Amino acid sequence: MNWVWSNLDRIGELVVVHLALSVPPVILAFVISVPIGWAAWRFRWSRGLLLSVCGILYAIPSLPLLLTLPGLVGVPLRSPANMILALALYGVALMVRTAADAFGDVDGDVRLASTAMGFSAWRRFTGVELPLAGPGLLAGLRVVIVSTVSLATISAVIGVQSLGSLFTDGFQRNIPAEIWSGVIATMLIAVALDALAVLGGRLLMPWARAPRRRRRGIVEQELAEVGA
Amino acid sequence: MxxxxxxxxxxxxxxxxEGPDGIGARLAFHVVFSLAVVAGATIVxxxxxxxxxxxxxxxxxxxxVSGALRALPTLGLLTILALAMGLSVLAPYLALVVLAIPSVLAGAYAGVGGVSRTTVDAARAMGMTEGQIVLRVEAPLGLPTVIGGIRSAVLQVVATATLAAYIGGGGLGTYLFSGxxxxxYPMVLGVSMLIIALALVLDGAFALTQRLVVPEGVRVRRGTARLRSRPSRPRAAMG
Structure with a gap:
């Protein structure tokens, strides 16, 4: 515990860095997956292809991906950009399936009714499909948040600062308390961001709670990813 | 390029x-070690x-429990166990078993629990004992999902075994850290691509196995691919 009290400012600093590393990929993944998931639902021929690509992407081990991306797209190896890109890719891989399912769950009659009322395709998407798919999208977003925050710690082994730096530093200097504080801080951030997402969902979608039927644990969602 | x-x-x-520190030896170690971890996790x-x-x-x-285990940062678990147990192969082995358990567990309960209750009740009404129901009804019907869980665990372990080289776990990750x-960088990139290829090959092999173990009677006629792919998906099982 002594270590924690005397290094609180260091931990606080890394919490901020960790947030800067894990929040952008979550947002990127969400923004990218929603249209892709919609396309996978709307154009049935593309569904198998898109979901297979996501499955393959998700199967790629993280450290080798981080080390290959610089050669592929030219991001510097030891940069937050490399990390954010890799995390966003995993987020998309996890989220597209959920998004496709969420849009698929929108009641077909409601969709037809909105068309009959003269909604354009765009207004139908923003005004009907997106809000109705919202609870499903939120469930997917929560899984992405938890896995991204946890995965961001491996940045430490390629020399990018994050809460993972407490693991590598604590390991090299033989300070278990330092590693523990990193583990706990990481999990607290995940819980906090998750709570924030739920709160945001309540505010944006006051009419709906997360759909019971679709509620899956993070592991089950990953299983769906490889088990398709 | x-x-x-x-x-x-x-x-x-x-x-x-060539040699004990060559790609061949480390690749073999990586594969054997990963499979041993998954075997350990499966037994538990x-x-x-x-x-x-x-x-x-x-x-x-x-x-x-499995959600919390998955939220646990892998590198944190690896380094904590390495400090507690020293730089042996035991620390990464234990850490990886812990990380592989949630996937196997979820695949098993989703697979077995997802078998239609009507089918299970029918088996019970026919006089099957609980043991027979598990072994002869639930196990074959749930097998694709159970294997899906093991498949997910294998991917997780092959990836994390790479990271385990950081605490002296050996395997292909050793090249990455020394590189x-x-x-x-050429060595790092080459080995990274090799590990990615290894993961994809294993994933493909398990995907194939998942398809092959769908019992004959459950396989639905062509043209209803949606239905046919259902048994292997825990989501369908939950729904």
């Missing part, structure tokens, strides 16, 4: 494959998962 040419040149240089998690799936009790705690230290 120049870096890739260099990476392939390094990867396909026979001299790099499979019976528990089958029990949860069969009785329908304890699913909620299992979801919570990062010395700035040998």
């Amino acid at each position: 120049n870096v890739f040419a260099e990476a392939f040149a390094w990867l396909f240089d026979p001299a790099n494959w 998690a499979l019976p528990i998962g089958v029990l949860i799936g069969h009785t329908g009790r304890g699913r909620e705690p299992a979801v919570v 990062l230290k010395t700035g040998n």
Whole structure:
């Protein structure tokens, strides 16, 4: 515990860095997956292809991906950009399936009714499909948040600062308390961001709670990813 | 593409494959170690998962525990165990077993629990004992999902075994960390691609197995691909 009290400012600093590393990929993944998931639902021929690509992407081990991306797209190896890109890719891989399912769950009659009322395709998407798919999208977003925050710690082994730096530093200097504080801080951030997402969902979608039927644990969602 | 040419040149240089520190030996170690981890996790998690799936009790705690385990940063777990147990192969082995358990567990309870209750009731009405129901009804019907869980665990373990080289776990990750230290990017890139290929090959092999173990009677006629792919998906099982 002594270590924690005397290094609180260091931990606080890394919490901020960790947030800067894990929040952008979550947002990127969400923004990218929603249209892709919609396309996978709307154009049935593309569904198998898109979901297979996501499955393959998700199967790629993280450290080798981080080390290959610089050669592929030219991001510097030891940069937050490399990390954010890799995390966003995993987020998309996890989220597209959920998004496709969420849009698929929108009641077909409601969709037809909105068309009959003269909604354009765009207004139908923003005004009907997106809000109705919202609870499903939120469930997917929560899984992405938890896995991204946890995965961001491996940045430490390629020399990018994050809460993972407490693991590598604590390991090299033989300070278990330092590693523990990193583990706990990481999990607290995940819980906090998750709570924030739920709160945001309540505010944006006051009419709906997360759909019971679709509620899956993070592991089950990953299983769906490889088990398709 | 120049870096890739260099990476392939390094990867396909026979001299790099030989000896106890060569690619061949480390690749073999990586695969054997990963499979040993998954075997360990399966021995622990499979019976528990089958029990949860069969009785329908304890699913909620299992979801919570496996979710929490998955939220645990892998590098944190690896380094904590390495400090506690020293730099042996035991620390990464234990850490990886812990990380592999949630997937196997979820696959087992989703697979067994997802078998139609009507089918299970029919088996019971025909006079099957609980043991027979598990072994002869639930196991074959749930097998694709159970294997899906093991498949997910294998991917997780192959990836994390790479990271385990950081705490002296051996395997292909060793190249990555030594290459990062010395700035040998062609080697790092070459081995990274090898590990990615390994993961994809294993994933493909398991995907194939999942398809092959769908019982004959469950396989639905062509043209209803949606239905046919259902048994292998835990989501359908939950729904």
